[in-house]
Amino acid sequence: MATKSHYPHYNVLDAAEDWDPHTRKIVEARLLPLESVEHLTTAETKTLYSVVAALIDDDRSEILDYVVKHFDDTLGKRIGESQRKTGVPPQADLIRRTLSGLGKTARDNYGKPFPELTVDEQHTILGQLERGQIPADGIWMNLPQKEAFTKLLSLTVEAYYSHPKIWSEIGHGGPAYPRGYVRTGPGLVDPWEAQREE
Amino acid sequence: MQRRFGDQEVDICIVGAGAAGGVLARDLARAGLKVVVLEAGPFWDPQQDFASDELSMQKLGWQETVLVAGNNPLKMGHNNTGRGVGGGTVHFTGVFLRFHESDFRVYSQDGVADDWPISYADLAPYYDRIEREIAVSGPKHFPWGPFAGPYPYPEREPLSANAVVFRQGCEKLGIKSAVTPLAILSAPFDGRPPCINRGFCNQGCLPNAKFSTLIQHIPQAIAAGAEVLPDCTVTQVEVDEKSRRVTGVIFVHDGTEYRQPAKIVILANFVVQMPRLLLNSATPAFPDGLANSSGMVGKGIMPHSSYDVYAKFPEEIRLYKGTPVLATTQDFYETDHTRGFVRGYTLHAHGARPVAMATGISVGAGTWGPQLRRAMLDFNFYARITQVGEVLPSEKNTVTLADEKDDNGLPLPLVTFGYGDNDLKLIDHAVAKMKEILTAAGGKPEFVIPDTAHLMGGCRMGADPRTSVVDQWGRTHDHPNLYLAGAPIFVTGGGVNPTETVMALAARTADHLIQQARRGL
Helix, strand or coil, X not given: CXXXXXXXXCCHHHHHHHCCHHHHHHHHHHHCCCCCCCCCCHHHHHHHHHHHHHHHCCCCHHHHHHHHXXXXXXXXXXXXXXXXXXXXXXXXXXXHHHXXXXXXXXXXXXXXXXXXXXXXXXXXXXXXXXXXXXXXXXXXXXXXXXXXHHHHHHXXXXXXXXXHHHHHHHCCCCCCCCCCCCCCCCCCCCCCCCCCCC | CCCCCCCCCEEEEEECCCHHHXXXXXXXXXXXXXXXXXXXXXXXXXXXXXXXXXCHHHXXXXXXXXXXXXXXXXXXXXXXXXXXXXXXXXXXXXXXXXCCHHHHEHHHHHCCCCECCCCHHHHHHHHHHHHHHCCCECCCCCCCCCCXXXXXXXXXXXXXXXXXHHHHHHHHHCCCCEECCECECCCCECCECXXXXXXXXHHCCCCCCECCCCCCHHHHHHHCCCEEECCCEEEEEEECCCCCCEEEEEEEECCEEEEEEXXXXXXXXXXXXXXXXXXXXCECCECCCCCCCCCCCCEEEEEEECCEEEEECCCCCCCCCCCCEEEEECCXXXXXXXXXXXXXXXXXXXXXXXXXXXXXXXXXXXXXXXXXXXXXXXXXXXXXXXXXXXXXXXXXXXXXXXXXXXXXXXXXXXXXXXXXXXXXXXXHHHHHHHHHHHHHCCCEEEEEECCXXXXXXXXXXXXXXXXXXXXXXXXXCCCCCEEECCHHHCCCCCCCCCHHHHHHHHHHHHHHHHHHHHCCC
16 A cells, blocks of 8 residues: 555646636635634534544645535535434534544543544544444433444545545546546556656 | 416426436427426536536535435435436436346246336337437447447447456456447537546536436427426425326425426426325325325335445556446346346446545445555556446335425435345345456455445336336326326336436336327326
8 A cells, every 4th residue: 555645746736727617616715724614613623623634644734624614514504414314413413412522532531632632542532433332421322423433534535535635646637627538548648647656 | 486387287297307307398398298397406507517526516416315224224315316407317427228128027037026017128119219319329239138239329439447457357257348338429419529538427517428308308398398497396296186186286496385287297306205205295085195005105115236346456547537437247137047146237347536436445445544545545546346236126125204304394205225135145246246357457356335326116117006106107006197207117126227217218108198198188
């Protein structure tokens, strides 16, 4: 498995002028620093930064800003959540209760708030959440832990892998309209695509 | 709201402007009937509303909450249901394949499920017509099933690296493969350009190279005089209890309730919302919901099993490039008793963009933290194959009404699903086969993602009103002027993408209604 980018000099945004304006606006907005949140509380925001950093193994704030913004937008979303298992609270509730539960478990187990734990300690708690092994009392009562873990992971991953800096790191061509691709077969790369460096 | 026909009775009211609703609206309007189409979602403008971006285009899936339960709760939204004019055709991969003859006679042939009340021969002329109408691209010779080609337009080229390694793996193992028949243009047609290999078929086609009813059938329907009303959620089908005839529908637009009277009502609102609407339309004379004297409304829903296998290769594949599905095998489609299960599946080489792959290997396969980050640094070195596997119908897999209500005060749908024994054996076989193909091509299989795609059934066809909801034309057994169209009326699901069959069935229902109309509706 790779530990660093195969494309250290590639920047997907170099081609942004060739994108359609609508796509460009959407993607470039993800680069903005997060100045304020609309729905998350200060405490939730702090915990959330550490949770998503641990889930994705990346603590660069300029990227986490967008991931946290995606959570904040999700909390304000009215249209629905596509599917929800019976017995699972609506997603805004689920996210809020889980963040507060993680804070409580951190204090109970380590005597510190979640963001102040070591990465290993954070991973331990998140691993327990993933397996549904946090004692189901107090705030965790009737809170389906595996579902909570999946919700946090899914929102984190979809936002993180929508960030153009991450596209550059993994060598994704990004939006390709109106240009498209000409060279698509094995070993073929259009001139503007990421060029592998080893 | 502007309404051309207002409260006046129209000939036809269609609920849902997707694959089936689009075909019906166009064909019936062209026959001179007064048609109104009510669509719950927006009227998309590709140039303004679509983007080359996975996350922002999740909006093309049905986002309203559906409650899910069962041993294998379904992933909904973008996975199977479209929202807005065009419905699922706006975000489908464009795979355009016919059912095989055996799909219509599963009980006769394999002793499971049930036969359809129609045969392949009944649908063949409609398959032909639809393929010509949208200029399906595909091979000169298609090696499986009753239709051997040629397709109206040449097969797509060039292929993506992912499709090439898939075909190489197949060839090494003696498995036949073909370039996939697609509702994506390989040459100009009807003022639309051929595909530019942008790769965002599931996010809505920006160049309009991929067919959808949003850009083809609905504009043709409007040109022929149909009225298409977006952002209108139908909350009830009204019925005259004495005559059992339906009289029209009630719908909500922007918080206000309206009524659309119609001589014929056609529901084309897919597998979850169709049973929900029928059940929510219960009256004292029809306490179990409309069209439900058999008790079969909402029963026997079927997804396709759609496991993905990702394998890592020593050289770059670049899954993001080009049309997602470009190569296919149906060598495992028909029942083979040596395998220990009945029915079969299709395999497609299937591209992916970062959100789809990262979500698959994390949420689907349990990878997170450093493992996820490292695997995704090798994004460009993965190839992927996906399965479209037949799932047999079971009365335990249902759409019912939940206690929880939506903003209109209507009970939410509850979708319950679990695989049966045969389904699980079929999945095991398909996963092993996908791994073999990727390994033969030089890759190392690393991630298996359990998933489903599509939904069918829940208002099945049949000759017997005691065990089915609609007849072979889509007319409900209980109400002479209420029709159902689309994937819900499937008896079995086949092992292949359903859109072409949805459209062929809708075209057949349209022909039937046009005949009826000549005698007076």
